[in-house]
Amino acid sequence: QVQLVQSGGGLVQAGGSLRLSCSASDRTFSSYVIGWFRQAPGKEREFVAAINWNGERTRYVEFAKGRFTVSRDNSKNTAYLQMNSLNSEDTANYYCGATDGSTWPDADSYGYWGQGTPVTVSS
Numbered sequence: 737q738v739q740l741v742q743s744g745g746g747l748v749q750a751g752g753s754l755r756l757s758c759s760a761s762d763r764t765f766s767s768y769v770i771g772w773f774r775q776a777p778g779k780e781r782e783f784v785a786a787i788n789w790n791g792e793r794t795r796y797v798e799f800a801k802g803r804f805t806v807s808r809d810n811s812k813n814t815a816y817l818q819m820n821s822l823n824s825e826d827t828a829n830y831y832c833g834a835t836d837g838s839t840w841p842d843a844d845s846y847g848y849w850g851q852g853t854p855v856t857v858s859s
Contacts, residue, residue: 738834738848745853756817758832766810769835772817774828783841822857
């Protein structure tokens with residue numbers, strides 16, 4: 737069982753940047769795809785980005801392309817979501833999840849989740 741702990745959220749001005757982290761204590765972390773999702777108030781959880789076990793493959797939703805970068809360092813059992821050029825529409829709770837499945841954008845395929853971290857972008 738993988739326990740994921742998130743950090744790095746907070747308040748940022750529009751145009752600013754934040755880096756989210758998703759860490760695990762179990763070395764099995766390196767065998768999982770790590771996905772990032774977000775959920776704004778009153779909206780459903782939506783896929784943002786994901787990265788495969790060795791970092792060689794990534795996938796982004798359209799709004800994240802060119803602004804967000806997903807990465808991982810398996811030696812630290814940690815994945816990251818670097819977010820640049822943030823705007824008010826990026827305000828949401830961000831979640832990382834771990835899956836051994838192939839349907840990365842499908843939240844139902846993730847068996848393990850971090851606790852979520854709030855990101856607030858002020859305009």
